[in-house]
Amino acid sequence: MKRRKFLNKSALATAGTMMIPHFLKAYETSHLGSGAPAHKILVIVQLSGGNDGLNTVVPYRNDIYYRERPGIAIKADKVLRLNDEVGFNPALEPVRGLYDDGLLTIINNVGYPNPDRSHFRSMDIWHTASDSDKYVQTGWVGRYLDANCSGKTCEPHRAIEVDDTLSLAMKGADINGLAMLDPKKLYNQTRSGLVHSLSENKPEGQHENVAYLYKTLAETVSSADYVYDKAKRVKASQMTYPGSELGNRLKTVSELIQAGVSTSVYYISIGGFDTHINQVNQQERLLSQYAEAANAFMRDIKQAGLVNDVLLMTFSEFGRRVKQNASNGTDHGTANNVFLFGGNLTPGKVFNEAPNLTNLDEGDLKYSVDFRSIYATLLRNWLKTDDVAILGKKFDTLQFV
Amino acid sequence: MRKEKQATARMRHLFERAGFGATPADIADAAQSPVRKVVRMLFKQSESYTPFTIIDPEEYSPKKQLKNMAQNGMLDRESLKTRIKENAELVRDLNVAWLDQMASGKGALREKMALFWHGHFACRAQGRNGLVMQQYANVIRQHALGKFGDLLIAVSKTPAMLQFLNARQNKKNAPNENFAREVMELFTLGRGNYTEHDIKEAARAFTGWSSNIDGEFVFRQQAHDTGEKEIFGKTGAFTGDDVLTMLLNQKQTARYITGKLYRYFVNEQEDKQRVDTLADAFYRSGYDITQLMESIFTADWFYEPANVGAHIKSPVELLAGMRRTLGVQFDQPQPQVFVQRTLGQTLFYPPNVAGWPGGKNWIDSSSLLFRMKLPDYVLKAAEVNIRSKDEADVNAELLAKRGKNQFTTTINWDEFEKPFQRVNDEELPETLATYLLPYPLQPVQQQLLAKTLKPGQTHSERIRTLTAALMSLPEYQLS
Numbered sequence: 046m047k048r049r050k051f052l053n054k055s056a057l058a059t060a061g062t063m064m065i066p067h068f069l070k071a072y073e074t075s076h077l078g079s080g081a082p083a084h085k086i087l088v089i090v091q092l093s094g095g096n097d098g099l100n101t102v103v104p105y106r107n108d109i110y111y112r113e114r115p116g117i118a119i120k121a122d123k124v125l126r127l128n129d130e131v132g133f134n135p136a137l138e139p140v141r142g143l144y145d146d147g148l149l150t151i152i153n154n155v156g157y158p159n160p161d162r163s164h165f166r167s168m169d170i171w172h173t174a175s176d177s178d179k180y181v182q183t184g185w186v187g188r189y190l191d192a193n194c195s196g197k198t199c200e201p202h203r204a205i206e207v208d209d210t211l212s213l214a215m216k217g218a219d220i221n222g223l224a225m226l227d228p229k230k231l232y233n234q235t236r237s238g239l240v241h242s243l244s245e246n247k248p249e250g251q252h253e254n255v256a257y258l259y260k261t262l263a264e265t266v267s268s269a270d271y272v273y274d275k276a277k278r279v280k281a282s283q284m285t286y287p288g289s290e291l292g293n294r295l296k297t298v299s300e301l302i303q304a305g306v307s308t309s310v311y312y313i314s315i316g317g318f319d320t321h322i323n324q325v326n327q328q329e330r331l332l333s334q335y336a337e338a339a340n341a342f343m344r345d346i347k348q349a350g351l352v353n354d355v356l357l358m359t360f361s362e363f364g365r366r367v368k369q370n371a372s373n374g375t376d377h378g379t380a381n382n383v384f385l386f387g388g389n390l391t392p393g394k395v396f397n398e399a400p401n402l403t404n405l406d407e408g409d410l411k412y413s414v415d416f417r418s419i420y421a422t423l424l425r426n427w428l429k430t431d432d433v434a435i436l437g438k439k440f441d442t443l444q445f446v
Numbered sequence: 447m448r449k450e451k452q453a454t455a456r457m458r459h460l461f462e463r464a465g466f467g468a469t470p471a472d473i474a475d476a477a478q479s480p481v482r483k484v485v486r487m488l489f490k491q492s493e494s495y496t497p498f499t500i501i502d503p504e505e506y507s508p509k510k511q512l513k514n515m516a517q518n519g520m521l522d523r524e525s526l527k528t529r530i531k532e533n534a535e536l537v538r539d540l541n542v543a544w545l546d547q548m549a550s551g552k553g554a555l556r557e558k559m560a561l562f563w564h565g566h567f568a569c570r571a572q573g574r575n576g577l578v579m580q581q582y583a584n585v586i587r588q589h590a591l592g593k594f595g596d597l598l599i600a601v602s603k604t605p606a607m608l609q610f611l612n613a614r615q616n617k618k619n620a621p622n623e624n625f626a627r628e629v630m631e632l633f634t635l636g637r638g639n640y641t642e643h644d645i646k647e648a649a650r651a652f653t654g655w656s657s658n659i660d661g662e663f664v665f666r667q668q669a670h671d672t673g674e675k676e677i678f679g680k681t682g683a684f685t686g687d688d689v690l691t692m693l694l695n696q697k698q699t700a701r702y703i704t705g706k707l708y709r710y711f712v713n714e715q716e717d718k719q720r721v722d723t724l725a726d727a728f729y730r731s732g733y734d735i736t737q738l739m740e741s742i743f744t745a746d747w748f749y750e751p752a753n754v755g756a757h758i759k760s761p762v763e764l765l766a767g768m769r770r771t772l773g774v775q776f777d778q779p780q781p782q783v784f785v786q787r788t789l790g791q792t793l794f795y796p797p798n799v800a801g802w803p804g805g806k807n808w809i810d811s812s813s814l815l816f817r818m819k820l821p822d823y824v825l826k827a828a829e830v831n832i833r834s835k836d837e838a839d840v841n842a843e844l845l846a847k848r849g850k851n852q853f854t855t856t857i858n859w860d861e862f863e864k865p866f867q868r869v870n871d872e873e874l875p876e877t878l879a880t881y882l883l884p885y886p887l888q889p890v891q892q893q894l895l896a897k898t899l900k901p902g903q904t905h906s907e908r909i910r911t912l913t914a915a916l917m918s919l920p921e922y923q924l925s
Contacts, residue, residue, distance in 0.1 A: 180800035258920035265811035316836025
């Protein structure tokens with residue numbers, strides 16, 4: 046406690062934070078506030094299966110789009126127009142208001158060199174932020190944890206995946222994030238069987254693997270206790286969330302944020318976007334679930350006065366082919382759009398040019414923004430950390446925050 | 447008494463590493479014999495090989511063919527749907543058949559080696575191509591203990607691998623380097639032992655390698671680049687087979703493979719000198735896998751304390767091992783796939799061509815809690831309230847299903863309990879631990895285990911309670 050105050054004071058005394066090692070800074074700031082976070086929060090929503098970007102943000106004036114998709118194109122008069130080139134799929138109506146308020150930015154044509162069209166491999170690349178011909182065993186959020194903690198501050202709950210299992214993105218070399226569907230469930234798990242007693246009794250002098258297992262166990266129990274304890278003191282969110290899985294999970298995130306849990310990154314994934322057959326209804330159902338949940342979450346965050354501290358990013362492992370297939374669906378493609386929600390975004394709304402349908406790579410969109418540039422921007426300008434150390438090389442940052 | 451325990455501990459270690467564990471009776475039995483004799487027996491038991499025949503090539507039609515049949519009016523819409531769904535179930539059936547084989551203890555060493563090769567020559571089922579995955583599994587099982595060169599050549603020519611690494615896209619004038627790169631980086635030499643030029647030129651040599659609709663390797667002469675290539679400083683009109691021979695001629699391949707085997711079967715921390723010696727012998731033997739593994743399992747250092755418990759069990763090792771030790775049979779296939787998926791290792795679905803990273807990568811907060819809870823699910827039919835993630839691939843949705851909320855299993859407790867029938871209550875926890883864990887129990891663990899027992903339990907009930915508790919210890923995750 047004393048040390049914390051001292052550090053905080055010295056930070057003020059030097060009129061800046063340059064003198065404080067980065068990991069300490071992250072640690073201290075996150076503990077200062079009473080309720081509201083003094084640090085920025087990133088929420089990642091992954092759409093698994095390859096969301097069809099062209100039917101999400103529709104190039105409604107493009108003849109090629111209508112020619113290549115006679116059975117599934119979204120009619121121009123149905124599109125919610127954003128500018129002269131593109132508009133939302135009508136299912137995104139619930140986030141239209143956020144867009145109009147400048148709380149939503151869309152980045153088009155996001156991808157990476159030599160794209161892989163396999164779900165798993167492409168997701169692997171997005172999770173590890175690796176080149177498409179390299180195999181990396183840690184995730185970019187995991188490495189963010191590695192880079193921003195030391196000793197006691199290495200707590201798994203600094204990055205929480207709202208789920209029962211942990212994604213590769215969340216695994217670091219020294220520390221992993223925490224998978225937790227809700228605080229009570231995890232707490233109960235750590236109170237089941239011998240878990241809690243074992244976590245307090247680390248055996249001595251055996252192989253380092255034993256130490257590693259017991260260390261993981263102790264961290265899990267301690268993080269579960271911490272999050273459960275914080276969360277139970279806070280009233281349930283007053284905002285009405287849709288009853289979908291994403292709605293429930295975003296509600297959990299909002300409650301944890303408002304409880305002042307010292308978590309910088311939240312991760313959620315939802316599936317079902319692999320629309321090879323009869324795409325239109327399925328995608329609209331999913332997009333509308335997504336939009337309703339995202340809208341409720343951002344409204345909730347805004348009401349709590351945190352809209353400038355929370356940024357929500359949505360991505361999918363790839364977009365889909367420009368030309369529809371014979372089953373009124375689409376097959377695996379390449380570049381896609383990324384959505385960013387938040388109050389601290391550079392006003393831009395549609396950040397860059399619409400996809401160029403005349404310049405394709407064997408029927409697929411060419412990327413113009415490397416997804417790692419988005420990661421780099423989020424790491425450097427939002428989470429205020431060393432993007433190069435985490436991503437392994439320098440990517441251009443973008444001007445969206 | 448102490449000597450007896452040591453012999454038991456050695457045999458537990460050997461059976462864990464050279465297979466998927468053993469029943470306590472088998473361990474007790476083997477502890478009466480010298481190590482060499484037991485090792486010889488393990489190889490003997492794995493001499494023969496029976497291919498999987500879950501999928502009958504005569505009956506099987508891939509999705510494309512089914513769709514053609516539907517278009518030609520040979521199949522109605524409903525039958526088409528059913529047949530496609532049945533195809534999807536085949537990879538799952540194959541997965542469970544392999545797990546059954548591992549858990550049966552029959553040819554355990556061969557199956558353990560095959561699991562290693564599955565991670566080494568990692569190949570992932572794409573869509574619903576069950577037949578080619580069965581072929582692939584049979585190839586790695588058939589050659590698992592043979593000559594590494596035969597294995598390399600055979601697996602490189604399986605349609606599963608050819609498709610996975612884009613061989614069909616690798617054509618004269620438009621080479622695809624995927625296979626050429628991975629065969630050097632991951633299958634033989636390891637990173638840093640070749641140049642980009644070698645890969646480019648080797649890719650040309652592999653042009654023309656392909657497979658037909660019946661799932662057979664074919665060499666398409668017209669797609670092959672017959673020109674001269676310069677690979678590893680040599681120039682000639684090399685073919686794909688020539689490149690594999692050149693890779694096998696390099697001693698680095700023996701070193702790379704031996705190092706990987708050592709880290710998997712002995713200790714993740716490599717003993718450089720030991721591996722060098724083993725690799726020399728491996729190379730001189732013409733890549734004889736049996737000879738290499740025999741020298742590992744009979745070496746004194748294999749049984750040194752530093753190597754015991756040094757391996758974190760993979761999810762498949764954990765599940766197959768628990769089944770083997772207790773003679774567990776599952777009524778349904780789905781829960782077994784669910785366990786694999788939740789813990790991050792599904793047979794036929796490695797994450798990428800680099801295989802499962804293994805070691806500490808298996809463990810995070812949620813996977814550790816699930817592993818510690820697994821005995822409750824398997825032995826006590828505890829309710830499962832965990833879900834694995836949705837599968838991104840619509841073709842693999844079936845894998846993501848958990849099945850019922852409880853596992854239905856039968857356990858061969860009679861067989862398991864045999865060696866413990868005359869062990870007194872006081873000795874029981876420690877004796878069971880000798881068969882189940884790599885380390886003796888610490889006093890604090892003894893106390894915790896004692897608390898799990900209820901007064902008035904019969905001897906048999908005590909054995910069952912303690913076994914479930916021992917299998918939920920973090921130490922049970924190690925072998």
